[in-house]
Amino acid sequence: MLTTGRLPIIVVMKSDVNYLSRLANLKLTEEEERQLPAQLDKIIDWVGQLAQLEIEAEEAEGENFTPVDFALRLEPDEPGQSLPLAEVLAMAPEKEGDFFKVPRVLTGK
Amino acid sequence: MPQKLHELGLNEAINLVRSGEVRLVEVVEDYIDWIEKIDKEVKAYLTCNFESALIRAREIDSKSQKGRLAGAVVALKDNIVTKGVRTTCGSRILEHFIPPYNAAVVEKLEDEDAIIIGKTNLDEFAMGSSTENSAFFTTRNPWDLSRVPGGSSGGSAAAVAAREAAAALGSETGGSVRQPAAFCGLVGLKPTYGRVSRYGLVAFASSLDQIGPLARNVRDCALVSSVIFGFDRRDSTSANLPIPDFMAGLELPLDKKQIGILDEDSLSEVNEEVLANYKKAIQLLTGLGFKLTSLSFPTWRYALPCYYIIAPSEASSNLARYDGVRYGFRADSSDLSDMYIKTRTLGFGPEVKRRILVGTFALSSGYYDAYYARAARARRAIAREFQSAFRQVDFILTPTTPEPAFKLGEKQDPLSMYRQDYFTVTANLAGIPGLSLPSGLTSKGLPLGLQLLGPAFSELELFKLAFLLEKTFDFKNNIDGITTVREEEV
Numbered sequence: 001m002l003t004t005g006r007l008p009i010i011v012v013m014k015s016d017v018n019y020l021s022r023l024a025n026l027k028l029t030e031e032e033e034r035q036l037p038a039q040l041d042k043i044i045d046w047v048g049q050l051a052q053l054e055i056e057a058e059e060a061e062g063e064n065f066t067p068v069d070f071a072l073r074l075e076p077d078e079p080g081q082s083l084p085l086a087e088v089l090a091m092a093p094e095k096e097g098d099f100f101k102v103p104r105v106l107t108g109k
Numbered sequence: 110m111p112q113k114l115h116e117l118g119l120n121e122a123i124n125l126v127r128s129g130e131v132r133l134v135e136v137v138e139d140y141i142d143w144i145e146k147i148d149k150e151v152k153a154y155l156t157c158n159f160e161s162a163l164i165r166a167r168e169i170d171s172k173s174q175k176g177r178l179a180g181a182v183v184a185l186k187d188n189i190v191t192k193g194v195r196t197t198c199g200s201r202i203l204e205h206f207i208p209p210y211n212a213a214v215v216e217k218l219e220d221e222d223a224i225i226i227g228k229t230n231l232d233e234f235a236m237g238s239s240t241e242n243s244a245f246f247t248t249r250n251p252w253d254l255s256r257v258p259g260g261s262s263g264g265s266a267a268a269v270a271a272r273e274a275a276a277a278l279g280s281e282t283g284g285s286v287r288q289p290a291a292f293c294g295l296v297g298l299k300p301t302y303g304r305v306s307r308y309g310l311v312a313f314a315s316s317l318d319q320i321g322p323l324a325r326n327v328r329d330c331a332l333v334s335s336v337i338f339g340f341d342r343r344d345s346t347s348a349n350l351p352i353p354d355f356m357a358g359l360e361l362p363l364d365k366k367q368i369g370i371l372d373e374d375s376l377s378e379v380n381e382e383v384l385a386n387y388k389k390a391i392q393l394l395t396g397l398g399f400k401l402t403s404l405s406f407p408t409w410r411y412a413l414p415c416y417y418i419i420a421p422s423e424a425s426s427n428l429a430r431y432d433g434v435r436y437g438f439r440a441d442s443s444d445l446s447d448m449y450i451k452t453r454t455l456g457f458g459p460e461v462k463r464r465i466l467v468g469t470f471a472l473s474s475g476y477y478d479a480y481y482a483r484a485a486r487a488r489r490a491i492a493r494e495f496q497s498a499f500r501q502v503d504f505i506l507t508p509t510t511p512e513p514a515f516k517l518g519e520k521q522d523p524l525s526m527y528r529q530d531y532f533t534v535t536a537n538l539a540g541i542p543g544l545s546l547p548s549g550l551t552s553k554g555l556p557l558g559l560q561l562l563g564p565a566f567s568e569l570e571l572f573k574l575a576f577l578l579e580k581t582f583d584f585k586n587n588i589d590g591i592t593t594v595r596e597e598e599v
Contacts, residue, residue, distance in 0.1 A: 017466065024425060024469045025432070025449045026462055036466070039523060043467055046524055047414040047480070055486050073345060087209040091436035100435055107444045 012041040114139035119181055119275040119329035126180030133166040133180060137224055140182050144273045152248045153268035155187050156195045157227040169222045176222030178336060183218060184274035186265045187228040188235055188311040191215055198311050199233040199243040202431050202438045202456030212309020214278060214320055214337045221336050226274055229264030233458045234428065235282055235313045237261050238529040239520065242460045247517060250292060252555055256514040259289030266293040269323050276324040276333050282313050283416050284533025286321035287545040291509035291558025294547045294586045296330040297323045301565045302540035303348030306341030314423035317537045325586050327576045331355040334568065353569040363573045365503035368394060369404040380512040382551045387508045390548055390559050393581055404498055408491045409535060415491065416534040417527055418471050418484035425468030431456065463523065492539040499564040504574060507532045509545040509558035536562055544571045547584040
C-alpha cells in the first residue's frame with residue numbers, strides 16, 4: 001500500500017510568522033516581518049514536494065529513525081562526577097552565590 | 110629543509126618530528142609565521158592558539174615517547190569545544206563563550222600529541238554552505254579569494270588548502286565537510302554516523318551531525334580518522350565497533366569492484382564541467398577494471414526537502430538552550446521572557462532564525478504529521494534504498510557538488526544555497542560514510558570533487574578506493590596564487 005498526498009497549500013502570512021516566532025522566543029525586526037513570510041513560504045512550498053514521494057507501508061510504520069541500526073544503549077543509573085559548580089557558574093552572565101541570576105519572572109502587568 | 114615546514118604534508122611532518130629530525134617547536138613557529146602573513150587574506154581563523162601551542166610543542170619535544178600525531182598541526186572548526194579556548198560556533202550568541210571542557214575528539218588528538226593551532230570560521234551554528242553566514246566575517250577560498258571556500262566547515266577547508274594547518278576537523282550535518290573539501294581541493298570524509306563521538310560537538314541536528322577530517326591527501330585523512338574514531342560512552346549514539354587499521358590496509362588490493370553511478374535524470378542540474386569530470390572518472394574506473402552500473406535512485410531527489418524539514422526541526426529544539434541564562438550573550442531586559450526573546454533575537458543571525466522558524470513550523474500542531482513525521486518516514490525510505498543499492502554495488506560514485514566554488518555574495522536566495530547539498534545530504538540522512546576526493550580543475554582553475562559513498566562502516570574500503578584514484582588523478586594541490594605571490598611580498 002502506497003501513501004502519497006497533497007500537502008495543504010500554505011500561504012505564510014505575517015501573522016503566522018509572528019506566531020512561529022513567539023513559539024521560538026524570537027522577535028522579528030520590521031524588515032524581517034516584511035521579508036520572512038515570502039521566504040518561508042517559498043521554503044515550505046519547496047520542502048512540501050516531499051508529499052509526492054510514495055512511501056511503502058513498512059516505512060509508514062512509526063517515525064522514529066536511527067541512522068544506523070544499532071540499539072541505543074542504556075547507561076546504568078550510577079551517580080558520577082558532574083562539572084564542578086565553579087566551572088558551571090564561570091560563564092554566567094550574572095550570578096549570586098551558587099545561583100544563576102536572571103531578571104524578574106513576573107512582569108506585574 | 111628545502112621546503113618550508115608549514116608546507117609539509119601531515120604524514121611527512123609527523124615522520125620528521127617523531128624521528129627527531131625536526132623539532133616540533135620549529136614546525137609550530139613556521140605555521141605561526143605563515144598564518145600571521147596569510148590569514149588576513151584567507152580569514153580562516155576565528156581564534157588562534159599560538160602561545161599554548163608553543164608551550165605544548167616544547168613539552169612534546171622533550172618527550173622520549175611521542176604520540177602518533179606528534180608533528181601534526183591541526184585546526185578545529187569552531188563548533189568543537191576546547192577547554193579554556195573560546196568557542197563561538199560563528200555566532201554572536203557565543204562570541205565570548207569559553208567552554209569548561211574538551212570535546213572527545215580534542216582529547217583524542219591531544220593524547221596523540223597533535224597541536225591544535227586554532228579554531229576556524231564556519232557558517233553560524235553550522236547552518237550554511239559557504240561560510241558567509243558567520244556572524245564575524247567571511248572566509249575566502251585560497252584558490253580564488255573572490256570565491257567561497259564552501260561551508261559550513263569553510264574555515265577548516267581554507268586553512269588546510271592555504272597550508273595554515275596540515276589537517277583540520279570539520280563537521281557535517283548535510284555535507285559541510287565534503288562540499289568545502291571539494292571547493293578547496295581537499296580530501297574530506299563524513300564518517301558513518303556513530304564512528305566519531307559527538308561529545309563536545311555543539312549540536313545542530315543530533316541525528317545527522319558527525320565530525321570529519323579534511324586533509325590534503327587520502328593517507329593524511331586516514332591517519333586523522335584512525336585517531337578520532339572510536340566508541341565513547343558519553344555519546345549515546347556512539348558505535349561500539351572495532352576500528353580497522355586504516356594505515357596498514359590503505360595500500361592492500363581492493364577486491365570490491367562494483368560501482369554504482371547515477372543516471373542522467375539525477376544529473377540534470379549539474380554544471381557542464383562537473384558533469385564532464387564525472388564522466389571522465391567513470392571512463393577511468395572502467396579502464397581500471399571496475400564494473401560500473403547505472404542506478405535509478407528514485408528517492409534521491411526527495412533527500413533535499415527531507416533534510417530541510419528534519420534538520421531545521423532538530424535545530425529548533427537544539428538551539429532552544431541559547432537563552433542567556435547560564436552562558437553566552439544576554440541582552441538587557443526588564444523580565445525573564447523579555448530576556449529570552451531579546452537575547453535570541455539579537456544573538457542569532459538571519460539564516461539561523463530562518464531555520465529555527467522552518468523547524469518550529471514543521472513541528473507545530475496541525476503541521477507535524479504532514480511535515481516532520483512524513484520527512485522521518487521519507488528518511489527511512491531513502492536509507493532503505495541505499496541498503497538495497499549496496500546489495501548490488503560496493504560503492505556509489507557521484508560528483509560532490511553541482512558546481513565549483515561560487516563567488517562571494519552570489520547565492521542570495523536561500524533555496525539556491527540549499528541546492529548545493531544535492532549530492533551530499535543523502536549520506537547524512539542514511540547515516541552512511543561519504544568521502545570527497547579532488548578529481549581535477551575547471552577551466553578557471555577551480556577544484557572539482559568526486560564523491561564516494563559506501564555502506565555503513567565501510568571507511569576502509571572508501572579509503573582504499575580513494576587512494577587508488579588519487580594516484581590516477583594526480584591532483585596537485587599547490588595553489589600558485591596564494592602561496593607563491595605572498596612569499597614574494599615578504
